[in-house]
Amino acid sequence: MNIQESANSLEKIVALCKRRGFVYQSAEIYGGLNGVYDFGHLGSLIKSNLRQTWIESLQNPYGCVVMFEGALLGPEAVWKASGHVDHFSDPMVDCLNCKRRFRADDPDIAKGCPACGKKDSWTPVRQFNMMFKTEVGAAADGSSIAYLRPETAQSIFINFKNVLSTTRVKIPFGIAQIGKAFRNEITPKQFLFRMREFEQMEMEWFCKGEMALEYFEFWCAHRLNFYRMIGINMNNIRQRPHEKDELAHYSTCCTDVEYKFPFGWKEMEGIAHRGAFDLTQHSTHSGKDLSVFDEETKTSYIPTVVECSVGTDRTFLMVLFDAYDEDVVEGETRVVLRLAPRIAPIKAAILPLTKKQTEAAMCLYADIKKLGYQIEFDESGSIGKRYRRQDEIGTPVCFTYDFDSDNDGSVTARDRDTTKQERIGIDQVPAYIKKMLEK
Numbered sequence: 001m002n003i004q005e006s007a008n009s010l011e012k013i014v015a016l017c018k019r020r021g022f023v024y025q026s027a028e029i030y031g032g033l034n035g036v037y038d039f040g041h042l043g044s045l046i047k048s049n050l051r052q053t054w055i056e057s058l059q060n061p062y063g064c065v066v067m068f069e070g071a072l073l074g075p076e077a078v079w080k081a082s083g084h085v086d087h088f089s090d091p092m093v094d095c096l097n098c099k100r101r102f103r104a105d106d107p108d109i110a111k112g113c114p115a116c117g118k119k120d121s122w123t124p125v126r127q128f129n130m131m132f133k134t135e136v137g138a139a140a141d142g143s144s145i146a147y148l149r150p151e152t153a154q155s156i157f158i159n160f161k162n163v164l165s166t167t168r169v170k171i172p173f174g175i176a177q178i179g180k181a182f183r184n185e186i187t188p189k190q191f192l193f194r195m196r197e198f199e200q201m202e203m204e205w206f207c208k209g210e211m212a213l214e215y216f217e218f219w220c221a222h223r224l225n226f227y228r229m230i231g232i233n234m235n236n237i238r239q240r241p242h243e244k245d246e247l248a249h250y251s252t253c254c255t256d257v258e259y260k261f262p263f264g265w266k267e268m269e270g271i272a273h274r275g276a277f278d279l280t281q282h283s284t285h286s287g288k289d290l291s292v293f294d295e296e297t298k299t300s301y302i303p304t305v306v307e308c309s310v311g312t313d314r315t316f317l318m319v320l321f322d323a324y325d326e327d328v329v330e331g332e333t334r335v336v337l338r339l340a341p342r343i344a345p346i347k348a349a350i351l352p353l354t355k356k357q358t359e360a361a362m363c364l365y366a367d368i369k370k371l372g373y374q375i376e377f378d379e380s381g382s383i384g385k386r387y388r389r390q391d392e393i394g395t396p397v398c399f400t401y402d403f404d405s406d407n408d409g410s411v412t413a414r415d416r417d418t419t420k421q422e423r424i425g426i427d428q429v430p431a432y433i434k435k436m437l438e439k
């Protein structure tokens with residue numbers, strides 16, 4: 001795929017998201033806020049399906065994974081200890097002509113300023129810290145400085161002892177968190193790929209140092225299940241171990257899960273052997289003992305951490321790219337989102353063929369809805385148009401209540417992917433949906 005095709009396909013995804021209300025530019029009526037997005041009904045349903053699947057994907061044979069939800073604001077001391085105040089920066093240059101700002105490592109700037117086209121007209125490279133800084137309370141002194149978290153992980157580390165002493169977990173175990181993170185990216189781009197406010201799903205696995213490499217390898221292999229569960233074509237997924245010079249000084253090894261976007265192979269998830277760095281740093285800076293006692297050896301030690309960290313919004317974008325398709329049905333091009341049923345925002349649509357069947361179809365809708373499935377009822381427009389709409393939002397099956405339904409107690413089940421239709425008994429509809437979701 002060339003640059004133009006890649007831009008076209010991104011444009012199509014953005015247009016679909018807007019047309020069907022998956023994602024909106026944040027504060028759009030005020031001109032928008034760059035790198036910040038809002039999610040509509042269908043978008044938030046997909047995100048909640050992704051979160052649920054991620055939690056399920058953490059099941060493992062070695063230890064518990066407990067959930068956690070930390071604060072978004074953290075005092076400066078946390079970010080000093082973690083290294084973010086001093087090191088969480090990107091190299092930045094300004095165009096001397098139009099004053100726009102870019103990442104110095106952006107390959108596009110070698111050709112000239114991406115905004116005004118001026119060549120070789122840059123300020124020297126400076127480091128730009130990506131954290132959002134603020135002050136808490138009325139007194140504006142050094143002690144009131146706080147930051148919006150640039151990753152969810154640190155709140156897990158600083159609560160390690162709280163979790164250990166209030167839950168029944170034993171090493172090895174994991175603490176998982178889904179929540180917002182904020183980074184003042186110099187150039188947010190590719191829609192949900194690089195945002196300034198985004199969501200992460202992070203799991204920190206605490207274990208003994210001598211077992212960490214084994215667990216690192218386990219999690220590298222195990223994490224691929226998540227991508228299978230959300231229906232990604234595994235030919236578009238690869239793992240890339242980091243070169244030695246890419247590793248943080250405290251990290252022994254790190255592997256990225258990458259997805260083949262139209263704009264290239266890109267990082268989706270980082271799986272990192274972080275050593276005992278984080279707990280040691282917080283222990284030293286806070287003066288609190290974060291070690292655990294080993295009953296076997298009767299010694300205390302600081303656990304080692306293996307981290308699995310993936311962005312929810314970036315996963316959302318990947319899912320849309322992977323599912324987006326255009327084909328020809330009855331001589332017309334249709335857009336179809338071939339989403340895995342468990343990720344699809346709407347599991348099924350109930351469609352009366354004409355207004356005459358509305359009442360009976362509505363009864364079926366109410367019965368299915370009671371079972372807790374996210375389904376839709378749609379009675380307006382031609383049946384073809386209604387199918388197209390459901391195809392575009394990724395609804396795996398439509399049940400059409402037609403002229404024969406009253407007599408034969410059946411509806412037509414129309415499959416999104418093949419458009420094939422089959423008659424099934426009305427009493428079989430719940431089992432049909434259940435089976436589809438178990439696949």
Ligand code: GAP
Binds near residue numbers: 150193269312313
């Ligand atoms: N605690 C480790 C950590 O935060 P990271 O590689 O900086 O590692 C983890 O981030 C994941 O978060 C990335 O693989 C990506 O999926 C997501 N992510 C990071 N920055 C992002 C951004 N600006 N916009 C959207 N997602 C982002």
